[in-house]
Amino acid sequence: MDLNHRFPASSQYHENRTQAHGGDTMVTMSPQDIQAIVLSLKVATAATLLSAPAGFAAAYFLVFSKIPGKTVFEGIFNLPLVLPPVVVGYLLLILLGQNGFMGPLLGKLGIRVIFTLKGAVIASAVVGFPLLVRSVRIGMEGIDEHYILASRTLGAGWWDTLFTVILPLSGRALIAGMTLMFARSLGEFGATIILAGNIPGITQTIPLAIYDYTNTPGGDSMALSLCLVSIVLSFVVLMISESMARSFKIRP
Amino acid sequence: MNLELSLEKKFPAFQFKADVSAKGKRLGVFGPSGSGKSTLMNLLAGLITPDRGFIRLDGHTLFDSEKRILVSPKNRRIGVVFQHAHLFPHMNVQRNLMYGFKRTPEKERKISPGALIDVLALGHLLDRSVHRLSGGERQRVALGRTLLASPRLILMDEPLTGLDQHLKYQIIPYLKRVFQEFDIPLIFISHSLREMRLLTDDVLVFDKGFLSHCLSSEDLARHNLVSGDRAYANLITLKNPLPHKDLWRYTWGNTDLILTEPGKEGENIFELPSKDITLFKRHPEASSARNLLHGIVTDFFNVGNRVGVELSCSGEKLICQIVPESVEELDIRKGEALVAAIKASAFRKLF
The missing domain is CATH 3.40.50.300 (P-loop containing nucleotide triphosphate hydrolases)
Structure with a gap:
C-alpha cells in the first residue's frame, strides 16, 4: 500500500492560513477554524449516534447472554481502548482502504472512506466504542434481574421488556457513555489522521487544526484560541450530559 | 386450580x-x-x-x-x-x-x-x-x-x-x-x-x-405444636365486640368470650396460644381466668413431650397443649368432658 501521498497539506497552505489571521487577538478565527469546529461537531455527533445502538446491543450481549466465550468478545470490544489510536487507524486503513480487505466491495458500492468525512466518523466511532460499551454495561449490570422477570410474567415479550424496562433503567448509563464517547470523538487524533487525513474543510477537525498550527511558525496564538474552543465545547457537553442524566435519575 | x-x-x-x-x-x-x-x-x-x-x-x-x-x-x-x-x-x-x-x-x-x-x-x-x-x-x-x-x-x-x-x-x-x-x-x-x-x-x-x-x-x-415461635396458636375469628365493664365481650359459637383487647366492628382475628389454656376436670367455682368453657375431647395427639388436646367447645374447636402427666391425671379420653380456663389477656389481636 502506498501511503506517501496521503498528506496533502503543503507548507504553502500553512502560510496562507497564518496570514489570514494576521496576528490578531486570541479569539479571532479564520473561516477554516470555523470549518474545523463544525467538522468536529459533525464527526462527534455522527460517531456517537451511530455507535449508541451498537454499543447498547454489545453491552446487552455482554451482560445478559449466556454464551460461553463471552470474555473473548469482551476483549475485542475493549481492544481499541488499549491500542494506540494510530494502530487502530492503521488497521482500519488496511481493512477499508482501496486495496484493503473490504476496499473492492466498498468500491463497487461507490463508497469511499479514506480521506473523507466518513473515514473521520468511522475512526472516531471505533476508538470511542469501548467507552460507550463500558459505561452502558456497568449500568445494565446494576439492573435487578427481578424487574426483567416481572415484566416477562406480566406478559411482555423480549423486545417489549428491552424497550420498557432495560432501556429506561440503563438510560443514565447510556447518556454517560454517549457523553464520554462524544468528548472522546471531539479529541480524536491518531486514528483520524491515518484514516481520514488532515484535509482542511473536509477532514480537518479541531485537534488536527491545532496540530497544524503548532507546526507552523507564528501559529501559537491560533492554536491557543482553538484550545480555548475545545475547552468550552467539552465543558458544554459535560453540562448538557449532567442535566440529561439528572432527568433520567430514578431515585427520588 | x-x-x-x-x-x-x-x-x-x-x-x-x-x-x-x-x-x-x-x-x-x-x-x-x-x-x-x-x-x-x-x-x-x-x-x-x-x-x-x-x-x-x-x-x-x-x-x-x-x-x-x-x-x-x-x-x-x-x-x-x-x-x-x-x-x-x-x-x-x-x-x-x-x-x-x-x-x-x-x-x-x-x-x-x-x-x-x-x-x-x-x-x-x-x-x-x-x-x-x-x-x-x-x-x-x-x-x-x-x-x-x-x-x-x-x-x-x-x-x-x-x-x-x-x-x-x-x-x-x-x-x-x-x-x-x-x-x-x-x-x-x-x-x-x-x-x-x-x-x-x-x-x-x-x-x-x-x-x-x-x-x-x-x-x-x-x-409443629411446640416448635418455638412456631408453636400452635388457635386462630379465633370474633365479631362485634360489646363493652363488658372495662373489658370486651365477643360472641363465639353459642357462648361468650371475655377479652382485654377491643376489636373493630366486623371480623377480627385473634391468636390464642395453645399453652395458655388450662384444663380442669371439674368446674372450678371461681377463677381469676375470665373464661371457663365447657368442652368435649374430640381428639388428642402426641408431639414430643407434649400432648395436643382437641376440644369441642360450643361447636367451635380449640387446641390445648398439655404434658403427658396431665393427660394421665385428668384421664383424658375421647368424649371426656373438661373445662378450659382462658385468661382474658391470653388473646392477641392479629387483625
Missing part, C-alpha cells in the same frame, strides 16, 4: 425433584430456606426451564420434555408477586398497575382496574412515585399489578416476609378479600406457619429440594 407436575432440575449444588397433583383454590408451599420453594415458583412461572418432566395447569400443558412443549413466561399467564415487590422504579404507581393489564388481550381481562384499586385501597396512591410507598403499600401495588394481568394462577413468593408484624397483618385482610372477590387460584410460598394457616388450605412441604409431603395447613400447624 388443578395442578399436575412432575419435574426434575439439577443445579450445580442443588437438586430439585417433585411430583405433585393438587386441587383447590389456595395452596401453600412450605419449607426452610434453600428447600426448593422458590425453585418451584420459578419453574412454574417459566423463569427456569426444567431438565425433564411436565407441568399441566387446568388441562393446559405448560411444559412437557417428551412432547417438546415449552410455553414462554409471556404466554403462561401465571402471575408472580416477588418477595420485594420489585415495582418498576421508573414508573409511577398507576403505570406499574397497568403494565400487565395493557399486555393482556382484551378477551382475557377478567378484572377491572377500578374495582381492584378500590379493593386494595390504592386510589390515593396512583400518581405517587414507587419510591415514596411504605412496605405494605408496595406489596399491595405489586399484588394489584399481577392481578390486573388476569393470570390463571398467582404465585406469591414470601410476600410478607420483609414486613414487620404490624404491616403484615394489615395486608392479610386485603389478600383474603382479593382472592375471595376475584376468584383467582393462589400458590403461596412461605416459611411462616401463621401465614399459611391464614391464607391456604393445603400445603406442600419441601425439604432439601424434594417434595416431602402434602397435608392441610391445619395439620401442618399441629405437627
Whole structure:
C-alpha cells in the first residue's frame, strides 16, 4: 500500500492560513477554524449516534447472554481502548482502504472512506466504542434481574421488556457513555489522521487544526484560541450530559 | 386450580425433584430456606426451564420434555408477586398497575382496574412515585399489578416476609378479600406457619429440594405444636365486640368470650396460644381466668413431650397443649368432658 501521498497539506497552505489571521487577538478565527469546529461537531455527533445502538446491543450481549466465550468478545470490544489510536487507524486503513480487505466491495458500492468525512466518523466511532460499551454495561449490570422477570410474567415479550424496562433503567448509563464517547470523538487524533487525513474543510477537525498550527511558525496564538474552543465545547457537553442524566435519575 | 407436575432440575449444588397433583383454590408451599420453594415458583412461572418432566395447569400443558412443549413466561399467564415487590422504579404507581393489564388481550381481562384499586385501597396512591410507598403499600401495588394481568394462577413468593408484624397483618385482610372477590387460584410460598394457616388450605412441604409431603395447613400447624415461635396458636375469628365493664365481650359459637383487647366492628382475628389454656376436670367455682368453657375431647395427639388436646367447645374447636402427666391425671379420653380456663389477656389481636 502506498501511503506517501496521503498528506496533502503543503507548507504553502500553512502560510496562507497564518496570514489570514494576521496576528490578531486570541479569539479571532479564520473561516477554516470555523470549518474545523463544525467538522468536529459533525464527526462527534455522527460517531456517537451511530455507535449508541451498537454499543447498547454489545453491552446487552455482554451482560445478559449466556454464551460461553463471552470474555473473548469482551476483549475485542475493549481492544481499541488499549491500542494506540494510530494502530487502530492503521488497521482500519488496511481493512477499508482501496486495496484493503473490504476496499473492492466498498468500491463497487461507490463508497469511499479514506480521506473523507466518513473515514473521520468511522475512526472516531471505533476508538470511542469501548467507552460507550463500558459505561452502558456497568449500568445494565446494576439492573435487578427481578424487574426483567416481572415484566416477562406480566406478559411482555423480549423486545417489549428491552424497550420498557432495560432501556429506561440503563438510560443514565447510556447518556454517560454517549457523553464520554462524544468528548472522546471531539479529541480524536491518531486514528483520524491515518484514516481520514488532515484535509482542511473536509477532514480537518479541531485537534488536527491545532496540530497544524503548532507546526507552523507564528501559529501559537491560533492554536491557543482553538484550545480555548475545545475547552468550552467539552465543558458544554459535560453540562448538557449532567442535566440529561439528572432527568433520567430514578431515585427520588 | 388443578395442578399436575412432575419435574426434575439439577443445579450445580442443588437438586430439585417433585411430583405433585393438587386441587383447590389456595395452596401453600412450605419449607426452610434453600428447600426448593422458590425453585418451584420459578419453574412454574417459566423463569427456569426444567431438565425433564411436565407441568399441566387446568388441562393446559405448560411444559412437557417428551412432547417438546415449552410455553414462554409471556404466554403462561401465571402471575408472580416477588418477595420485594420489585415495582418498576421508573414508573409511577398507576403505570406499574397497568403494565400487565395493557399486555393482556382484551378477551382475557377478567378484572377491572377500578374495582381492584378500590379493593386494595390504592386510589390515593396512583400518581405517587414507587419510591415514596411504605412496605405494605408496595406489596399491595405489586399484588394489584399481577392481578390486573388476569393470570390463571398467582404465585406469591414470601410476600410478607420483609414486613414487620404490624404491616403484615394489615395486608392479610386485603389478600383474603382479593382472592375471595376475584376468584383467582393462589400458590403461596412461605416459611411462616401463621401465614399459611391464614391464607391456604393445603400445603406442600419441601425439604432439601424434594417434595416431602402434602397435608392441610391445619395439620401442618399441629405437627409443629411446640416448635418455638412456631408453636400452635388457635386462630379465633370474633365479631362485634360489646363493652363488658372495662373489658370486651365477643360472641363465639353459642357462648361468650371475655377479652382485654377491643376489636373493630366486623371480623377480627385473634391468636390464642395453645399453652395458655388450662384444663380442669371439674368446674372450678371461681377463677381469676375470665373464661371457663365447657368442652368435649374430640381428639388428642402426641408431639414430643407434649400432648395436643382437641376440644369441642360450643361447636367451635380449640387446641390445648398439655404434658403427658396431665393427660394421665385428668384421664383424658375421647368424649371426656373438661373445662378450659382462658385468661382474658391470653388473646392477641392479629387483625
